[in-house]
Amino acid sequence: MVGAGGRGGTGGITVPANATADDLTAEFAQVARELLDEKRDIFIAELFGVLGREVSELVDDPRLTGLLEASVTENIVSVVNYLKGGTSIDDLDASSAALAHARTLAQRDIPLSALFRAYRLGHAMFIQVGLDVIGKSNPAHQIELTQILIARSADFIDKVCEQVGRAYEAERDQWVGDRGGIRQHWVAEVLSGRSVDLHEAESALGYRLAATHVGVQLWAPVDLSSVDARAAFKEARRQLSTLLSPIGPPLLVPRDEREMHAWFPVRAGFDLPVDEIATALQKSRGLDVQVAIGRPEPGADGFRLTIGQAKRVKDVMLTSTSKLPKSVTYDQLGPVALMMSDIGALRRFVRRALGDLAKDGEREQTLRETLRTFLAHNRSYAATAQTMIMHRNSVQYRVNQALALCDRELTELDVALDLQVALNAAHWLGRAVLDPA
Incomplete structure (x- = not known):
């Protein structure tokens, strides 16, 4: 039986040669x-x-x-x-x-x-x-x-x-x-890309794979009980069904007790109401889960594609150090979602593009957000001022300060594009891609 003992001051261990x-x-x-x-x-x-x-x-x-x-x-x-x-x-x-x-x-x-x-x-x-x-x-x-x-x-x-x-x-x-395990098996088969009898899969899943799908990944925080997580998933399904107006019942597949994958069948040509979804889910008091949403995509290939997009969004949300909304869509992230496969390369790109503006300080954050909004509004000082509820002159001052820290000028298209991607990455990922202040 091993007992307790004391530690020597030199870091070594000494015991008499005739140890008991x-x-x-x-x-x-x-x-x-x-x-x-x-x-x-x-x-x-x-x-x-x-x-x-x-x-x-x-x-x-x-x-x-x-x-x-x-x-x-x-x-x-x-x-x-x-x-x-x-x-x-x-x-x-x-x-x-x-x-x-x-x-x-x-x-x-x-x-x-x-x-x-x-x-x-x-x-x-x-x-x-x-x-x-x-x-x-x-x-x-x-x-x-x-x-x-x-x-x-x-x-x-x-x-x-x-x-x-x-x-x-x-x-x-x-x-x-459980029924969830059966569904998980068939979904894994379809997502694998292997040859699958789609009619048999549809029968087992009770869901049409030929439809246009919106893939969603939902997960609960670790401090939420299993019972409360199930209730939160139910509330998320209710709200998303209202917002997406599906043409049939959604397919809900638990990944584990704290994570759910879902597909909502929508009409062909459906446009995702990004702003409406973000506002409604953010205001919901009963929605204690995070929601990552892919684009509407058609057919069995779209079934795989849209949930893959949702996974990229989820990876960003879990990696981010910023305070993000409850729901984020693939289109909101733009190229940032595609660059998440190599976070180290993305971090280097952000720091190279933004220079001193990539520092994780309050001033730099304010300037980054102003420049990001300015570029998103086609470099319109008036539109940026209206969006940020600021005076036009204040916007112009901040934009100039931000560009000075970047040591960049918006005279070339490539520079503006690099800045926009880097600023979006900093917005969504925070300290994960920034320099310490």
Whole structure:
């Protein structure tokens, strides 16, 4: 049984050469304490990076990435506290974040093997870091300390994997047995682009794939209960049905208990009422979810295309540090949605295009928004002043100040286009693409 111990002032670990079992226990507690106090944050960052590369299914979108990050963090804290505190393996329970992550993977139909591979990779990396710390201890005790580290960390992994595996299987059985699981299966088949019998798919889904579709992705905040999330999704469906005037019942497919995908069949040639949707959903008190909306697109290809557009919008909303409205449409984002696949390249583009105007300060934000509005209104000072409820001279002053910080002139079309794209990216994504003030 591992007990607690004290940490030496030099950062090394010293125990008499004729160490007793209690001495080894105390020395191992010091190893665990150093893992927690000095190595934890660096190790979590490195492990998270490895998992993103090696088990890419676990970072399919920003929300899933957040669940993985929470699970990794809580697991590392749990294992170090287990090693340090001498907890019995019988009393050990998987963290709430690890169980929630496993259940969400089951709902998303991500294989359990991917989750177990992540645990194996994490265990191997943890052992290596632990060995590095043990390397600073008394050479006479390193073999014993290594044996303790390997044995107890293996017990931890076995116990946690057993519990998250049970949580995954139970959730998967319930999810597949539910109507939502059946719909999720058929939607995944259609979205895959593989050859699918569309008539059979339509029959299973109760939805016409030949229609014109508006794809929508909805998700609830983490602090909203499952019951309240279901109520919020119901309210979103009601409001969107009013705003989109669908020609038939929408197709609603839960991605997991906090995320919903939806398709609304609309008439051919339907124009999305962007401003009306934004105003209505923003004012709704019962709409405690975020809404990402694609363009109206026709047919089975359009079914795939519009939900893909909604996903790009969702990625922007989850990445953004700005206070965004409850709903955002694909057309509002313009080229920014297409550039989200490489956020690093987008950040460099924004900083190159905006120069000093890309700083994350209040003054720069005010000037950026004025220049963005000015360009969106065909460089009309009068229209910009009316939109922003400002005097025309104030608009002109701000525009000149913004251009001076950019070190740009609006004499060339390419310059104006670069500025407009960069300003829109800064508007939607905030600090994610800006320089610190």
